[in-house]
Amino acid sequence: MPVDLTDQSLLRRVPQQRRSREKLERVLDAADAVLAEEGADALSMSRVAARAGVAVGSIYAYLPDKHALIEALALAYWTRFAESIELVVEIEATNPAAEPVELILGALADGYRSTPGFLALWYGGLRSEGIRNATRPIRNRVARAIEGMLERRYPAATGEAERRVVADTLVVLGDGLLREAFRRNPVGDPTVLAEGRKALTAYLGSHYRT
Numbered sequence: 001m002p003v004d005l006t007d008q009s010l011l012r013r014v015p016q017q018r019r020s021r022e023k024l025e026r027v028l029d030a031a032d033a034v035l036a037e038e039g040a041d042a043l044s045m046s047r048v049a050a051r052a053g054v055a056v057g058s059i060y061a062y063l064p065d066k067h068a069l070i071e072a073l074a075l076a077y078w079t080r081f082a083e084s085i086e087l088v089v090e091i092e093a094t095n096p097a098a099e100p101v102e103l104i105l106g107a108l109a110d111g112y113r114s115t116p117g118f119l120a121l122w123y124g125g126l127r128s129e130g131i132r133n134a135t136r137p138i139r140n141r142v143a144r145a146i147e148g149m150l151e152r153r154y155p156a157a158t159g160e161a162e163r164r165v166v167a168d169t170l171v172v173l174g175d176g177l178l179r180e181a182f183r184r185n186p187v188g189d190p191t192v193l194a195e196g197r198k199a200l201t202a203y204l205g206s207h208y209r210t
Contacts, residue, residue: 024062027052031073035117040124045069067130070121074131077118078138081111082145089145093152100149101170101200108178109188116186123183143171154208166207173200 030052034043045066049056063069088107097103112119121127147167151160158166177196181189 023052023054023058027054027059027063027069028072028076031069032076032117035073035120035124040120040126043070043126067128070126071131071134073117073121074127074135075138077115077121078135080115081108082138082141084108084111085142086145089149092149096153099197099201100153101204102197104146104170105174105177105193105197105200108174109181109193112178112182113187119182119186122179139171139175140168143167146170150208157208162207166204170200170204173203 027048031043031048034047034051038047043066045059046056048069049059052059059069063072084107085104088103092100092103143164144167147163150163150167174196177192177200178188181192181196184192
């Protein structure tokens with residue numbers, strides 16, 4: 001599970017050799033597996049070390065505590081989601097969707113469903129304000145991808161400032177919608193998702209003719 005290994009604020013020390021980087025990624029994969037299969041309460045440095053087949057001290061060499069491990073996982077999950085949205089937007093450029101909100105929301109919902117470790121982290125009592133703050137730049141990355149799609153679809157409709165506001169608002173509203181849908185149902189409450197899609201589409205339509 002790749003994560004930005006250059007973040008000095010996250011890592012106690014940055015692994016320089018490929019073998020060390022691979023070990024750290026193996027640790028994150030093990031933590032993801034523990035979350036997905038055993039739940040948030042089972043996540044501990046010793047449990048992850050055993051799952052990864054490494055000495056617990058080798059984890060502490062890079063990640064100073066459990067909170068840093070959780071933050072690294074959250075960043076890895078949200079990076080994966082951002083990459084999926086960027087890919088969807090890239091594909092949409094050559095095959096425009098009739099309902100762009102449905103396209104983006106569907107891609108994120110699929111990402112949630114296919115990542116049980118993320119759901120365990122996000123809803124199992126491990127998500128903190130610090131984790132939210134750490135992942136906010138990646139959600140901003142999602143907003144910039146949406147902003148690019150809006151510029152391409154509606155080049156003359158609004159200016160850059162309004163496009164940015166609309167994209168940021170869609171992400172904020174969509175984030176809250178997904179959190180509630182998956183809080184109610186681990187596969188996403190269909191009513192919340194359907195009604196939320198209508199609300200987001202109406203909001204987009206208030207700025208652009210959709």
